[in-house]
Amino acid sequence: MPELVVQTHNLTKKFGDFTAVDAVSFQVQAGEVIGYLGPNGSGKTTTIRMLLGLLLPTSGSAEVLGFDILSHPEQVRRQSGYMSQRFALYNDLTVWENLVFYAGAYGEKEKDHLIATLDRVGILNQSRELVSTLPVGWRQRLALAIAIVHRPRLLFLDEPTSGVDPLARRSFWDLIYELVDDGMTALVTTHFMDEAEYCQRVGIMRAGKLLTMDTPEAMKRDILPGIAWNIRARPLLKAIAVLEAVPGVLRVGLSGNHLRVITTRDTRKSSLRRALSTNHLQSVQVDRTEPDLEDVFLALAQEKDQFVYSKAD
Amino acid sequence: MAEKLLLANHISRSFGALQAVKDLTLQVRGGEIFGLMGPDGAGKTTLMRMLCGALLPDSGEIHIDGVDMKRFPDKAREAIGYLSQRFSLYEDLTVLENLRFFAEVRGLDRHQWQPRTMEILEFVGLAEFIHRRAGNLSGGMRQKLGLATALVHHPRLLLLDEPTGGVDPVTRQDFWQLLIRLVREEYVGVLVSTPYMDEAIRCTYVGMMIGGELVLEGAPDQLLKEMSGQVLELQGSPLSIWRRAAAKLPGVQDAQIFGNRLHLKVDQASLRSVTRALKRTARQEKLNLIRIETVDPTLDDVFIRVLSRHMDTSDLHTQTGERHA
Numbered sequence: 034m035p036e037l038v039v040q041t042h043n044l045t046k047k048f049g050d051f052t053a054v055d056a057v058s059f060q061v062q063a064g065e066v067i068g069y070l071g072p073n074g075s076g077k078t079t080t081i082r083m084l085l086g087l088l089l090p091t092s093g094s095a096e097v098l099g100f101d102i103l104s105h106p107e108q109v110r111r112q113s114g115y116m117s118q119r120f121a122l123y124n125d126l127t128v129w130e131n132l133v134f135y136a137g138a139y140g141e142k143e144k145d146h147l148i149a150t151l152d153r154v155g156i157l158n159q160s161r162e163l164v165s166t167l168p169v170g171w172r173q174r175l176a177l178a179i180a181i182v183h184r185p186r187l188l189f190l191d192e193p194t195s196g197v198d199p200l201a202r203r204s205f206w207d208l209i210y211e212l213v214d215d216g217m218t219a220l221v222t223t224h225f226m227d228e229a230e231y232c233q234r235v236g237i238m239r240a241g242k243l244l245t246m247d248t249p250e251a252m253k254r255d256i257l258p259g260i261a262w263n264i265r266a267r268p269l270l271k272a273i274a275v276l277e278a279v280p281g282v283l284r285v286g287l288s289g290n291h292l293r294v295i296t297t298r299d300t301r302k303s304s305l306r307r308a309l310s311t312n313h314l315q316s317v318q319v320d321r322t323e324p325d326l327e328d329v330f331l332a333l334a335q336e337k338d339q340f341v342y343s344k345a346d
Numbered sequence: 347m348a349e350k351l352l353l354a355n356h357i358s359r360s361f362g363a364l365q366a367v368k369d370l371t372l373q374v375r376g377g378e379i380f381g382l383m384g385p386d387g388a389g390k391t392t393l394m395r396m397l398c399g400a401l402l403p404d405s406g407e408i409h410i411d412g413v414d415m416k417r418f419p420d421k422a423r424e425a426i427g428y429l430s431q432r433f434s435l436y437e438d439l440t441v442l443e444n445l446r447f448f449a450e451v452r453g454l455d456r457h458q459w460q461p462r463t464m465e466i467l468e469f470v471g472l473a474e475f476i477h478r479r480a481g482n483l484s485g486g487m488r489q490k491l492g493l494a495t496a497l498v499h500h501p502r503l504l505l506l507d508e509p510t511g512g513v514d515p516v517t518r519q520d521f522w523q524l525l526i527r528l529v530r531e532e533y534v535g536v537l538v539s540t541p542y543m544d545e546a547i548r549c550t551y552v553g554m555m556i557g558g559e560l561v562l563e564g565a566p567d568q569l570l571k572e573m574s575g576q577v578l579e580l581q582g583s584p585l586s587i588w589r590r591a592a593a594k595l596p597g598v599q600d601a602q603i604f605g606n607r608l609h610l611k612v613d614q615a616s617l618r619s620v621t622r623a624l625k626r627t628a629r630q631e632k633l634n635l636i637r638i639e640t641v642d643p644t645l646d647d648v649f650i651r652v653l654s655r656h657m658d659t660s661d662l663h664t665q666t667g668e669r670h671a
Binding site: 200203331 | 384386387485511512513514516519522526527530541542543544548567586602603604605645646650653654
C-alpha cells in the first residue's frame with residue numbers, strides 16, 4: 034500500500050456567508066502528480082492554504098505527510114514546499130541572494146546544496162543577476178528553487194505557469210516531473226485545461242466543491258455523456274443555433290476556430306451534416322474526435338447547474 | 347477595404363532603462379479581432395495603456411478611427427471601449443446603476459443612456475438582473491457587466507486586456523460568443539490579449555509579443571499552413587522516455603509534450619525515416635506505442651517554434667536544450 038501524503042475529510046472553509054471550500058475529501062499517494070483544476074475563485078488556493086496549516090478549516094480535517102494540520106502545522110510546513118501564485122522575490126537582490134535569504138529561514142546554509150538547487154531548476158548561470166532584470170520564466174524557476182531548498186517531500190504549486198510563454202510552460206512541467214522522479218509528490222493548480230492532461234490524476238473544483246478527482250482517461254470515459262465532434266461551418270454563430278436544435282445534441286460551444294459539439298452516443302454524423310447543409314451553412318466539415326478535459330469540465334458544470342436550478346424550483 | 351479603427355505606427359515606450367514597447371506597428375480594422383499573446387512582462391499591458399490614451403508613447407503615433415491620440419486625446423478616447431483584467435464595479439450599486447454611472451462618465455445624458463443601457467443589458471443577457479447589486483452577481487455575470495460598461499457609449503474599437511484570464515470555461519464561452527456577435531453585427535474592431543491559444547486561433551489576426559516587440563503576426567490559418575506537414579504526433583507511454591528518444595533522431599528539430607501526446611517538429615524530407623525510426627525504437631526499447639501520424643500543426647506548435655528561435659541566443663534555452671539532449 035503506497036503512502037498517503039495527503040488525506041482530507043470534508044474539509045470546509047467559510048468566510049462569513051461565503052463557503053470557499055465545501056466538504057472536500059481526497060487522497061494523494063506518494064509519487065503522484067495531481068492537477069488541481071478550476072477557475073479563479075473556485076477554492077483552489079484556500080484548499081492549499083488549509084493543507085499548509087496557514088488557514089484554519091471551519092470544519093473537516095486533513096492529514097498531510099502523516100501530520101494533522103490542526104495540531105502539527107509546523108511539521109507539515111517543514112516537509113512541504115509551497116510556490117504561491119504571486120511569489121514574492123526581492124527584485125533588488127540577485128538570484129543567489131534571494132535563495133540564501135529564504136534558505137536561511139529554514140536553516141539551510143550549506144553552500145553546495147544551494148548551488149545544487151539552482152542547478153536543479155536550471156538557473157545556476159543566472160545566480161549573480163538581479164531579479165528585476167530576469168524574464169518571468171526565470172523568476173518562476175527561482176520561486177521553485179526557493180520552494181524546494183529545504184528538501185520537502187511534498188510540493189504545492191499554485192498556478193505556477195500563469196503568465197509565462199508556452200515554451201517556458203512546457204519546460205516548467207518537465208521540471209515538475211524531474212522533481213517527482215527524484216521522489217517528490219506534487220499538487221499543482223492551474224486553469225489551463227491542457228496542462229491538466231499532463232497529470233496522473235486531476236481534481237476539478239468549481240464554486241468550492243471538488244466535483245471529481247480521477248485520471249484524465251477515466252473522467253473522459255465516465256463523466257462525458259456522449260461523443261465529441263469538431264465541426265467547421267460558416268457563419269459560426271448561425272451554426273451554433275442550428276446545431277443546438279438537432280435532436281441528440283447536448284452542448285455546442287466555440288473551440289478554437291471551429292465548434293465543439295457533444296452529442297448522445299447514438300447521434301450520427303449524417304444527421305449533423307444534414308442539419309447544417311439544409312440551413313445553408315458554408316464549408317461544412319464534421320469530424321468525430323476524442324474528448325478533452327474542457328469537455329469534461331463543461332459537462333460537470335452543466336450537470337451541477339441543472340442540479341442547482343432544480344433545487345431552487 | 348474596411349477602415350482602420352486602430353493604427354499604431356512605430357510606437358515605443360521606455361520606463362527608465364527598460365524598453366517596454368519597441369518600435370511596434372499594429373492595425374485593427376472594423377469587423378476584425380486581433381488576438382495578442384505573450385508572457386507577462388512582454389509589454390502587452392503597456393501597449394494597451396498607450397492605445398487607450400492612458401500613457402503617452404515616447405515616439406510614434408496612434409490613430410483611433412482616424413483621430414490622432416496625441417493631438418485630440420478626448421476625441422480619440424470617445425471611440426474606445428476598454429476592459430482590463432481587473433476591472434472594478436461598484437459592489438453596492440445595482441447592475442443598472444453601475445451602467446448609468448459609466449454612461450454618465452462617458453458624457454451620455456439621460457435620453458441617451460436609458461435606451462442604450464437596456465439595449466446592452468439585453469445583448470449581454472443581464473436584462474432580468476438590472477436591480478441586482480453588482481456584489482451579488484456570479485463571476486460570469488460580473489464579466490458580462492464589465493463588458494457592458496465598456497460598450498455603453500457605442501465604441502468603435504474595443505481594447506480588452508486579458509478579459510478571460512482565469513475565468514470559468516462556461517463564462518469564456520459566453521463572452522466570446524458576445525464578442526463575435528459585436529464584431530459581426532456592430533462592425534466594431536477588437537484588440538484582445540489572452541493567455542489561451544484556443545481563443546487566439548479564433549481571431550482574425552494573432553500577434554505574439556516578446557520583449558516589447560511583435561515577433562510574429564498573421565492570420566491563424568496562414569501561420570498554420572506554413573508549418574503543415576511538419577508535425578508528427580505520437581501517442582504512447584511513458585511519454586518522457588519517448589520524448590528523449592525522439593529528440594535524438596536526425597531530422598527531429600524539437601519534441602514537446604502536449605497533454606497526453608508528443609509533438610515532433612520534423613523536416614518534411616525526414617518524415618518517413620523518423621516514423622520508421624520511432625517504430626524501431628518501440629520494439630527495441632519495449633516502449634508502448636499507440637499511434638503515430640502527421641497532424642495539422644496547432645498555434646502552440648507555431649509559437650513554440652518562434653520562441654525557440656527567438657531564445658536561441660539566450661542562456662535559458664541552451665540550458666533546457668542540454669537538459670533534454
